[in-house]
Amino acid sequence: MSNIPLSLEDRVINQSLSLVNTPALPLEDKSVLQIWGRASLKGHVEISGAKNSALAIMAAALLCPGDCRLQNVPSLVDVKRMGQILTSLGVKLERNGNTLDLNSTYLKNSKAPYELVSQLRASFFVIGPMLARLGVARVPLPGGCAIGARPVDLHVRGLQLLGAEVHIEHGTVHAYVSGSSRRRLKGAKIYLDYPSVGATETLMMAATLAEGETILENVAQEPEVVDLANFCRAMGAKIRGAGTKTIIISGVPSLHSVDYSIIPDRIETGTFLVAGAITHSELTLSPVVPEHLTSVIAKLHDIGVKVIAEGSDCLRIIPGNLQAKDIKTLPYPGFPTDMQAQFMALLSLSEGDSLITETVFENRLRHFAELNRMGADIRVEGNTAIVRGVPMLSGAPVVATDLRASAALVIAGLAAEGKTTIQGLHHLDRGYENLEAKLQKLGARLQRVKDEAEPSLIE
Numbered sequence: 001m002s003n004i005p006l007s008l009e010d011r012v013i014n015q016s017l018s019l020v021n022t023p024a025l026p027l028e029d030k031s032v033l034q035i036w037g038r039a040s041l042k043g044h045v046e047i048s049g050a051k052n053s054a055l056a057i058m059a060a061a062l063l064c065p066g067d068c069r070l071q072n073v074p075s076l077v078d079v080k081r082m083g084q085i086l087t088s089l090g091v092k093l094e095r096n097g098n099t100l101d102l103n104s105t106y107l108k109n110s111k112a113p114y115e116l117v118s119q120l121r122a123s124f125f126v127i128g129p130m131l132a133r134l135g136v137a138r139v140p141l142p143g144g145c146a147i148g149a150r151p152v153d154l155h156v157r158g159l160q161l162l163g164a165e166v167h168i169e170h171g172t173v174h175a176y177v178s179g180s181s182r183r184r185l186k187g188a189k190i191y192l193d194y195p196s197v198g199a200t201e202t203l204m205m206a207a208t209l210a211e212g213e214t215i216l217e218n219v220a221q222e223p224e225v226v227d228l229a230n231f232c233r234a235m236g237a238k239i240r241g242a243g244t245k246t247i248i249i250s251g252v253p254s255l256h257s258v259d260y261s262i263i264p265d266r267i268e269t270g271t272f273l274v275a276g277a278i279t280h281s282e283l284t285l286s287p288v289v290p291e292h293l294t295s296v297i298a299k300l301h302d303i304g305v306k307v308i309a310e311g312s313d314c315l316r317i318i319p320g321n322l323q324a325k326d327i328k329t330l331p332y333p334g335f336p337t338d339m340q341a342q343f344m345a346l347l348s349l350s351e352g353d354s355l356i357t358e359t360v361f362e363n364r365l366r367h368f369a370e371l372n373r374m375g376a377d378i379r380v381e382g383n384t385a386i387v388r389g390v391p392m393l394s395g396a397p398v399v400a401t402d403l404r405a406s407a408a409l410v411i412a413g414l415a416a417e418g419k420t421t422i423q424g425l426h427h428l429d430r431g432y433e434n435l436e437a438k439l440q441k442l443g444a445r446l447q448r449v450k451d452e453a454e455p456s457l458i459e
């Protein structure tokens with residue numbers, strides 16, 4: 001046991017960590033998803049709140065020394081983990097169904113615990129709000145994951161331009177605002193080398209409480225960035241231009257309590273649209289924001305599937321014969337990288353050859369191998385997958401490699417002949433709320449069993 005006396009802060013952190021029951025690691029998680037394919041789906045899908053909005057907005061609640069009520073928060077493992085990280089920083093949190101009440105009045109700890117940050121990349125988003133509120137933040141590097149190295153150099157560079165001293169030591173990013181000016185960041189003009197969603201969100205949050213004006217150029221335009229900006233504006237932040245290439249923030253001394261509802265999840269919507277397309281099913285989905293899915297709907301039309309808007313927040317998918325089409329992932333409003341795996345499953349059953357080029361992440365094509373185990377004909381060269389359409393997929397035991405890859409395997413399993421068994425469900429549970437129940441309601445034949453050895457209830 002080290003004899004170095006623990007600082008008060010470390011004692012508080014240790015104490016808060018002991019209160020936080022970190023999620024059980026899925027080390028022994030043997031549950032698998034069994035899917036019997038070729039069932040056609042029918043009915044209506046209820047879309048949940050957007051995971052990538054909820055995670056950023058939960059971090060932004062650190063900016064406000066008061067109550068924040070968030071509505072339409074999806075019940076996901078990632079949201080639970082973000083909640084644990086906020087709790088370890090001193091935030092009071094209470095969940096009632098899809099409503100989350102947060103109070104960051106007594107935000108004391110400036111150090112996010114490694115055990116939690118290492119399990120959720122989005123937890124790095126707390127660095128901007130903590131620095132803006134406390135003038136100091138210590139956040140472990142989130143590290144890479146299955147889809148890429150996931151560096152944070154754009155976040156760090158931007159915080160330095162806002163006047164923070166930032167250095168990385170023993171895998172932790174130490175950031176602090178020196179000087180007597182109430183340790184406030186200073187507005188700056190920042191050009192992002194790449195329209196990174198996370199870096200845009202980190203710097204926008206940090207700038208809300210900085211002295212003076214911040215201009216962020218070449219920023220991400222994703223709907224989740226706009227949702228975060230709207231949440232901060234509802235707390236009294238002065239932000240213009242979210243959703244365009246340039247965001248301007250005029251710093252204010254403090255922010256106030258707010259009651260805010262998260263936008264619907266466009267990636268969950270897209271995932272169910274592809275599930276309808278691949279099973280030749282007619283479905284309706286709501287609530288949705290159709291303009292958040294323009295590139296996805298356009299691509300489905302190209303492939304031969306109609307998607308029509310019914311009212312302001314409902315979509316209907318009309319199936320059709322699937323034609324091969326090329327896809328290139330790009331920052332919003334381009335085709336979303338988070339829909340690439342799902343479309344690879346769809347194009348594996350489309351007539352002809354399709355090229356899928358992944359330009360956003362360097363290692364996000366790995367699901368091709370598992371789809372090939374189900375009879376797909378896909379080969380990968382560099383960052384491009386060449387998908388040769390086949391008439392049929394066949395059910396097989398497969399392993400999910402990341403969140404959207406697991407969704408792609410579910411989609412393929414719904415269309416395949418016979419039974420598919422999917423391992424690695426901890427990936428799926430990070431990003432999809434009640435996926436099995438929603439699919440069962442549409443008539444899909446699937447069940448989650450503790451262990452593959454268990455007899456299946458559906459024959």
Ligand code: EPZ
Nearest residue numbers: 052122150151152153154155196197198199338360361403
């Ligand atoms: C967000 O990740 C989303 N996650 C991702 O969704 C999504 O795929 C991604 O944006 C792109 O749309 C959340 O919002 C929680 P980036 P983020 O920074 O912010 C490089 C899902 O499935 N980069 O836009 O981490 C980076 O390596 C997840 O829901 C740097 O080089 O993505 C990547 O190649 C997966 N330096 C590219 O930018 C940096 O400092 C895009 O990353 C930051 C990023």
